[in-house]
Each structure stands twice: as structure tokens, then as C-alpha cells.
Amino acid sequence: MKTATCAIVGAGLAGLSAAEAIRAEGFDGRVLLFGDEPELPYERPPLSKEFLRGEVESDRVPLRAPAFYAEHRIEVHMRTRVAHVDVQRRTLEAGKELYTYDKLLLATGASPRRLPVAGSDLPGVHYLRTLHDASVLRWALNSRPRVLAVGAGFIGCEIAASARAVGCNVVLLDQILPMERALGPEVGEIYARYHRDRGVTVKSGVVVTEFRGASRLEEALLSDGTTVACDLAVVGIGVTPNVSILPSELKTGDGVETDEFCRTEVDDVFAAGDVARSRRPRLGRSIRLEHFENAELQGTAAGRAMCGKLDPYDPIPFFWSYQYDLDLQYYGVAIEWERVVLRGRPDEGSFTAFYLDSERLEAACLVNRSRDASAIKRLIGQKSLAIELLGDDSVPLRNLELTGASVRQ
Ligand SMILES: Cc1cc2nc3c(=O)[nH]c(=O)nc-3n(C[C@H](O)[C@H](O)[C@H](O)COP(=O)(O)OP(=O)(O)OC[C@H]3O[C@@H](n4cnc5c(N)ncnc54)[C@H](O)[C@@H]3O)c2cc1C
Numbered sequence: 001m002k003t004a005t006c007a008i009v010g011a012g013l014a015g016l017s018a019a020e021a022i023r024a025e026g027f028d029g030r031v032l033l034f035g036d037e038p039e040l041p042y043e044r045p046p047l048s049k050e051f052l053r054g055e056v057e058s059d060r061v062p063l064r065a066p067a068f069y070a071e072h073r074i075e076v077h078m079r080t081r082v083a084h085v086d087v088q089r090r091t092l093e094a095g096k097e098l099y100t101y102d103k104l105l106l107a108t109g110a111s112p113r114r115l116p117v118a119g120s121d122l123p124g125v126h127y128l129r130t131l132h133d134a135s136v137l138r139w140a141l142n143s144r145p146r147v148l149a150v151g152a153g154f155i156g157c158e159i160a161a162s163a164r165a166v167g168c169n170v171v172l173l174d175q176i177l178p179m180e181r182a183l184g185p186e187v188g189e190i191y192a193r194y195h196r197d198r199g200v201t202v203k204s205g206v207v208v209t210e211f212r213g214a215s216r217l218e219e220a221l222l223s224d225g226t227t228v229a230c231d232l233a234v235v236g237i238g239v240t241p242n243v244s245i246l247p248s249e250l251k252t253g254d255g256v257e258t259d260e261f262c263r264t265e266v267d268d269v270f271a272a273g274d275v276a277r278s279r280r281p282r283l284g285r286s287i288r289l290e291h292f293e294n295a296e297l298q299g300t301a302a303g304r305a306m307c308g309k310l311d312p313y314d315p316i317p318f319f320w321s322y323q324y325d326l327d328l329q330y331y332g333v334a335i336e337w338e339r340v341v342l343r344g345r346p347d348e349g350s351f352t353a354f355y356l357d358s359e360r361l362e363a364a365c366l367v368n369r370s371r372d373a374s375a376i377k378r379l380i381g382q383k384s385l386a387i388e389l390l391g392d393d394s395v396p397l398r399n400l401e402l403t404g405a406s407v408r409q
Pocket of ligand 1: 290292
């Protein structure tokens with residue numbers, strides 16, 4: 001009798017979590033895990049933080065010990081790119097071999113968006129996604145180069161903070177304020193000030209139009225005609241989901257579409273993690289997230305779904321970011337919002353920003369306020385909050401869990 005096979009393309013956090021869940025569900029067939037990087041699945045968050053600053057070594061980033069894979073009978077194929085998937089025949093091509101599968105998970109993650117300007121192939125221009133990228137960058141920071149962080153999203157801001165922490169001169173630039181796209185101008189302004197106070201030059205309203213240098217990077221030309229002298233640039237302008245190997249029936253403009261059970265439109269093909277654009281009943285729409293916790297939990301949900309355990313995957317989204325001594329935690333999703341209410345002491349690096357749309361709390365960004373996380377998770381999605389009290393730090397958050405009419409002061 002043929003042995004059933006679950007195949008997973010992408011040996012990142014989502015792929016690993018799925019493999020683990022498949023075994024936890026008691027699946028006794030083959031579990032194949034394909035990854036095109038050399039290392040076994042590892043954590044990416046330290047790559048822009050502790051690892052980049054030289055505070056932890058690469059032996060601290062693996063998600064599981066090597067023995068885990070044999071113990072769980074997970075057949076890992078590292079350094080193996082899946083070149084093609086045929087969902088009609090249920091086969092995939094990897095390392096010149098053809099594999100058949102019964103259930104397939106796409107967990108191919110995402111790759112940094114490239115900056116299409118002249119000079120972007122000069123030595124000294126970096127991107128950061130992999131352990132290899134981070135190792136090269138960390139080594140380059142040893143000579144304390146003048147660093148230009150291009151893009152002030154989470155990765156760019158974390159790189160700027162880490163480069164500054166190891167003693168580099170740093171310029172952080174973007175069209176908008178630090179993390180403004182996700183967190184709005186109010187929080188962007190607070191972070192801009194925080195970076196400036198720690199010696200980073202924050203430039204907003206400009207983009208890089210050219211990298212210049214004779215044999216390696218020497219300066220960047222900006223859209224306002226000025227230049228920034230730099231020895232090293234790190235481009236962090238977002239990521240695009242890795243869909244190039246996928247058949248057209250699975251592609252959308254933004255990742256692989258799934259329902260809330262991680263199922264794609266094609267029978268027995270699932271997707272999870274950064275590549276998946278999934279339906280979220282609590283939001284009433286589909287979204288693609290690029291967060292560690294999402295990759296882990298959705299990978300687990302997908303693994304269970306591959307074994308027939310269909311529970312809707314719909315937690316409150318969560319991510320974090322560390323910059324300097326600012327520990328940021330974000331719950332919910334606010335893509336557009338009507339207003340932001342701030343609570344706490346932004347000047348002292350301890351505050352919460354609440355994102356409201358039609359009086360409904362869509363999301364909250366907590367900075368050095370993890371103690372409020374449980375109360376805030378209960379408030380997310382609620383309407384009829386006493387909004388005027390959200391900003392009042394003297395009113396305990398737990399007292400706002402009731403409707404406006406019955407708020408206790
Ligand atoms: C530097 C950095 C810092 C981060 N910090 C934070 C943080 O502080 N907080 C937070 O919440 N999130 C953070 N994230 C995001 C988080 O790490 C990602 O959301 C998570 O790693 C996504 O996991 P994934 O398994 O979906 O994808 P990935 O981790 O990208 O894994 C997918 C894997 O599949 C491989 N692959 C792709 N195509 C193929 C193919 N055809 N064949 C074989 N293999 C293939 C890829 O090379 C990759 O190894 C950070 C990310 C980075 C890069």
C-alpha cells in the first residue's frame with residue numbers, strides 16, 4: 001500500500017510548525033520539508049537585533065535542535081529549492097527529483113523588495129532576510145561604517161537602532177516618518193525623536209534615487225538632490241511573497257489566497273505564514289501578515305488542517321519590535337483608521353496608541369506597556385468604548401471593558 005505523504009515547501013517557521021503539528025496529530029506517513037537555505041529552520045527576529053549587534057551567536061537562532069527532525073521522522077531537504085509544483089498530478093520537482101504528495105503546504109515566505117535604482121548592485125548595498133544576509137552585515141558593521149538605512153519600516157528602524165548601538169553613524173530615511181505606514185504619524189513622530197535623541201539622523205520626505213561609488217558604495221543621491229555619504233546601505237522597503245514557483249491557479253496579486261482553514265482553492269493544497277493571504281472572519285476580509293507569531297500559529301493550524309482537523313484560524317494578530325529600550329507590542333490590525341488616541345508618557349518611552357475606526361478599537365500599539373496586553377486584547381474589536389477615557393492613564397484599562405454607558409471611573 002502506498003504511504004501517504006505530506007509535503008511542505010519552505011523550511012521556515014510556518015513550515016516547521018506545520019510539520020510538528022502533523023506529527024502531533026498522529027499522522028504516520030511521510031513528512032517532507034523542503035528549504036532552499038543551508039540552515040535548518042531558524043528564528044529571523046534576532047537577525048536585525050541581538051544577532052546583528054553581536055550579542056548572540058548563530059547557534060542561538062535554530063528553532064529546533066537537529067535531533068528533533070529525526071525524532072519526528074521529518075525528512076528535511078535543506079539547500080533544496082522546489083523548482084516546480086504540479087497540482088494536477090500532485091507532484092513537485094526538487095533537486096532534480098520528482099516527489100508525489102497527497103497534501104501540500106506552501107510556506108515559502110517572502111523576500112525583500114529590491115530598490116530599482118542605478119548602483120544598487122554596488123558592494124556595500126545590503127538587504128536583510130536570511131542568516132547569511134545578517135552574518136555578512138554583522139561582519140561589515142565591525143569596521144563601524146557610515147550606515148544608511150533605506151526605508152523606515154520595522155526592519156529599517158531596527159537595523160538603524162542596532163547599527164547605532166554598535167557605534168556606527170547612522171542615517172535613517174524614508175518618504176514618511178519611522179513606521180508611520182503601520183503606526184501613523186503620531187507614533188512615527190515619537191520614534192523619530194527617539195532615534196534622533198540617540199544620534200541617528202532621521203530624514204523624511206526623501207527617497208534614494210541612485211547609489212554611487214567607484215568600486216563600492218560611497219554615497220547615495222536623494223530625491224531632493226542632496227547626497228548622503230555612506231559606506232554601507234541596508235535597504236528595507238518591504239517584502240514580496242515568494243510565489244514564483246506556484247501554478248497560476250494559486251497566485252494572486254499578493255500571495256496565496258486561503259480560507260480560514262488555510263485551504264487554497266485547489267484541493268489538498270494549503271498555505272501559511274508570510275506567503276498566505278488568508279480570510280479572517282473577525283475582520284470580515286483577507287489579509288497577509290508578516291509576523292512571527294502568525295507564521296507559527298498559522299503553520300500549526302495548517303498542519304492540523306492537513307490532517308483533517310478544521311478549526312478556523314482567526315486569532316488577534318500580534319507582532320513585536322525592539323529598538324533601543326523600547327519594547328513595542330502590537331495587537332490587532334489597523335490598515336486605515338479615523339483617529340489615534342495616545343495614553344501614557346511618550347516622552348518617557350511608555351505609552352499606548354489606540355487605533356479607532358467608526359468608534360471601534362481596531363488595534364493598539366503598546367510601548368513598554370506589556371502589562372496592559374491582556375486588557376487590550378479584550379478591548380480589540382469593541383465598539384461603544386468610552387473613548388475619552390482611553391487616553392486617561394489614571395483609569396485602569398480593565399474598567400473600559402464595559403460599554404460606554406457603564407464605564408467605571
Ligand atoms: C530580520 C527580520 C526580523 C524580524 N523581526 C520580527 C519581529 O521582531 N517580530 C515579528 O513579529 N516578526 C519579525 N519578523 C518576521 C518573521 O520573522 C516572519 O514573519 C516569519 O519568519 C515568516 O515565516 P515563514 O515561515 O512564513 O517564512 P520564512 O521565514 O521566509 O520561511 C520561508 C522559507 O522558505 C524558503 N523557500 C522559499 N521558496 C522556496 C522554494 N521554492 N523551495 C524551497 N524553499 C523555499 C525560503 O528561503 C525560507 O527559508 C522578522 C523578519 C526578519 C527578516
